[in-house]
Amino acid sequence: MVHKKIAIMTTGGDCSGLNTVIQRIVDACNLRKWDVVGIQDGTDGLYSTPAKTINLTNNAFQFASSHLAGSILANGHAGATNFESSARVGKLNAFNKRLQKSIKELNLDAMVLIGGNGSLSLAHLYNEIYNGVQLICIPKTMDLDIPLTDRTIGFDTAVQQLTSFANQLLLIARSHHRWFVIQTMGRACGSLALHAGVAVGADAILIPEVKFNIDNLVKHIKQSKRDYGIIMVSEAISIRGHSGKAADMISRALNTANIPNRTSFPEHIQRAGDTTANDRILAMGFADTALKAIENNETNVMTVLQDGEYKTVSLSDFFEAGRKVKDPNIVGIMTSNRYVEPDDVLLQIATDMGIYIGEKRK
Numbered sequence: 001m002v003h004k005k006i007a008i009m010t011t012g013g014d015c016s017g018l019n020t021v022i023q024r025i026v027d028a029c030n031l032r033k034w035d036v037v038g039i040q041d042g043t044d045g046l047y048s049t050p051a052k053t054i055n056l057t058n059n060a061f062q063f064a065s066s067h068l069a070g071s072i073l074a075n076g077h078a079g080a081t082n083f084e085s086s087a088r089v090g091k092l093n094a095f096n097k098r099l100q101k102s103i104k105e106l107n108l109d110a111m112v113l114i115g116g117n118g119s120l121s122l123a124h125l126y127n128e129i130y131n132g133v134q135l136i137c138i139p140k141t142m143d144l145d146i147p148l149t150d151r152t153i154g155f156d157t158a159v160q161q162l163t164s165f166a167n168q169l170l171l172i173a174r175s176h177h178r179w180f181v182i183q184t185m186g187r188a189c190g191s192l193a194l195h196a197g198v199a200v201g202a203d204a205i206l207i208p209e210v211k212f213n214i215d216n217l218v219k220h221i222k223q224s225k226r227d228y229g230i231i232m233v234s235e236a237i238s239i240r241g242h243s244g245k246a247a248d249m250i251s252r253a254l255n256t257a258n259i260p261n262r263t264s265f266p267e268h269i270q271r272a273g274d275t276t277a278n279d280r281i282l283a284m285g286f287a288d289t290a291l292k293a294i295e296n297n298e299t300n301v302m303t304v305l306q307d308g309e310y311k312t313v314s315l316s317d318f319f320e321a322g323r324k325v326k327d328p329n330i331v332g333i334m335t336s337n338r339y340v341e342p343d344d345v346l347l348q349i350a351t352d353m354g355i356y357i358g359e360k361r362k
């Protein structure tokens with residue numbers, strides 16, 4: 001077997017499942033007797049001179065904690081040098097060149113980049129950074145907003161965390177005869193709110209992809225057979241003429257209609273928690289697929305799960321497949337995004353089961 005040296009880097013926001021993927025890639029490298037290093041603090045670590053790395057070969061130090069949230073490699077910090085901060089000060093070219101130089105200095109055969117749609121879009125658009133090494137990407141995000149893959153690392157755990165959280169609130173809601181409006185994360189994608197809302201038995205689920213009518217929401221809540229329950233609201237919903245946080249806007253409308261309620265913001269708890277069995281299995285599937293892609297001399301690819309099959313797709317296919325949206329932090333850059341589709345089976349099931357999900361799919 002040809003000897004290789006590979007690096008692993010986690011970028012963007014963290015999510016539960018990153019440590020499992022890291023550990024499984026290390027396991028797979030150990031099996032092949034390949035060297036493996038971790039880049040610390042994402043692109044900030046790669047930008048440093050010399051690049052901040054940690055030797056992971058034969059390293060079982062994190063085995064016992066490989067199913068806990070966060071990333072043992074870390075993803076960066078508020079003061080980190082990254083694509084966004086470099087673009088802000090007009091030094092994006094110099095930043096990209098430094099990353100390219102670090103990759104050369106590390107003498108790598110392959111880089112496994114575990115990132116979200118921003119990181120993967122940048123990896124595609126600034127591909128020259130990885131010149132000379134095989135670039136294999138693994139999709140991770142609690143938002144499930146990456147095109148071409150049915151699942152991303154961290155989504156299942158986020159749904160579990162949010163469901164458990166909402167379930168606790170349901171008990172409290174019952175004892176005070178009131179409703180809880182829970183604001184979920186997910187950016188512009190409603191997948192997390194939709195899945196957790198269905199899982200907890202919410203009476204209403206509001207997501208950015210579906211237009212809703214506040215009067216009809218109020219009517220629906222008043223007609224329900226209970227005086228307590230959950231209204232799951234995705235952070236990116238909007239109501240014309242209203243401003244403020246999504247949950248606050250809905251809460252105010254309920255107050256006006258004399259429906260007792262409280263808001264709740266689970267925030268980063270959704271990104272924490274022990275990695276679920278499904279995310280662990282996904283992590284192993286992606287690690288195996290990534291290592292095989294390296295052996296097959298593939299490059300500029302992303303691992304995906306499609307209809308139960310693990311495989312790779314090209315980064316350009318990933319980029320073309322999503323809806324392109326301007327990156328809010330880097331002028332001139334578009335990211336490739338996935339949303340809840342109008343024919344999403346869960347949307348139909350929720351509607352059939354009498355959950356208020358709005359009026360019209362956008």
Ligand code: F6P
Nearest residue numbers: 013141142143185186187235271
């Ligand atoms: O993309 C992951 C995510 O958790 C989103 O769902 C959320 O809007 C955002 O990141 C929160 O970012 P931060 O951790 O910077 O507050």
